[in-house]
Amino acid sequence: MSVLHRTEWRAVGTNCAAAVTADPDDEREVSWALGAAREEVAACEGELSRFDPASDLSRLNAADGRWTPVGRRLLEALDLALRAREETGGRFDPTVLPALAAAGYDRSFELLEEREARWADDWRAGTAIELDVRNGCARLEPGSSVDLGGIGKGYAAGCALEAMLGVSQTLAGGLVDLGGDVAVRGESPEGGPWLVAVADPRRAGETLAVLALDSGGVATSGRDARRFGPARSLHHLIDPETGEPALAGPLTVTVVAPDPAAAEVHATTLAIAGLGEAEAHVSSRPRISALYVPQAGPAVTLGALPVVSQRLVVRAA
Amino acid sequence: MQRIWVVVLSVWAMLAIVAVLAWSSHPMVSLPTSAAQTMVVKGHGGKQRLVVLKAPIHATTATSAAVNR
Secondary structure (H helix, E strand, C coil), rough: EEEEEEEEEECCCCCEEEEEEECCCCCHHHHHHHHHHHHHHHHHHHHHCCCCCCHHHHHCCCCCCCCCCCHHHHHHHHHHHHHHHHCCCCCCCCHHHHHHHHHHHCCCCCHHCCCCCCCCCCCCCCEEEECCCCCECCCCCCCCCCCHHHHHHHHHHHHHHHHHHHCCCCCEEEEEEEEEEEEEECCCCCCCEEEEEEECCCCCCEEEEEEECCEEEEEEEEEECCEEEHHHCCCCCCCCCCCEEECCCCEEEEEEECCHHHHHHHHHHHHCHHHHHHHHHHCCCCCEEEEEEEECCCCEECCCCCCCCCCCCCCCC | CCCHHHHHHHHHHHHHHHHHHHHHHCCCCCCCCCCCEEEEEEEEHCCCCEEEEECCCEEEEEECCCCCC
16 A cells, blocks of 8 residues: 655745655655755756856846856756747746836845835846757856756756656655645645645635546646735736836736646746736646636636635636 | 325426536545545635534645745
């Protein structure tokens, strides 16, 4: 009989967990696997964090347009981000950092101080990012800088899951959860799908729906958390068209996708989209589905969301 | 004779209701049978209902909250 082995820790600015399905006697493999997950998350944070001045991303952001040697993980994450910007027509943009920092989100969230928001007048979307994969270097357009917050967490969750399950073939399945960015693969300890609850953003501690996944990723983005500025009136979701915190969009949106980085990209994109735009976005992408919680009114499912319980929410017309 | 017609119509009505419910519902995912768990979920119009899950929740997704390190 398989059981769930789990570890929890704090990293990437949030609560993290990793779990594997394994035989109770596989203690050594389980210990290595869970350790591999934690090490991989730490390695990703060391390359992708914009709050660590020694990280590869911080060095790249400070290089003022010069080619900078960076690690494999940052190159892969930047490549994913560039593809995502193209795939979403610029609605997802990793170069919104100057606008985000100008609004006041310029340091790790728990260190933010209340101050008046400013807008980045000279900021523009879609600035260039060049990658030299062969030589392990990257370069940003002068004056530009990158934030990989969401997609970085999704990417790290996927890498940690691969590292964990790659330790031994005796591990039947696993889950990595980085503050709500969830990656799953293989069997749950009960032998069926992994069950992921979607927290109700309007009522702390309550669940809005339960999703069942065999493999893939889940991510939630929204304006219910990480608020800052005067009277916590600002949120971190920058609209690339305006360079300011988005006005349109849901309270939260949860996306299921083939991998957690893709789930983050589409959650971030839908988090600044009205319901009509969100419906069109999901209907043109059959591999993703979403639970859209508007700022008022019932939640709406978009696409073939793998909801366990029936009629918890309203389906889109 | 009238009683027979009432029974036949009742059966047809019940079948129609079952068909409508099946057509309008989300596809169900079969769950393993161990470790039943109850939880409160929100339904139409914000009404709360109790759901019995036959397996534990493995993770929760939400907008990630910052933690003090």
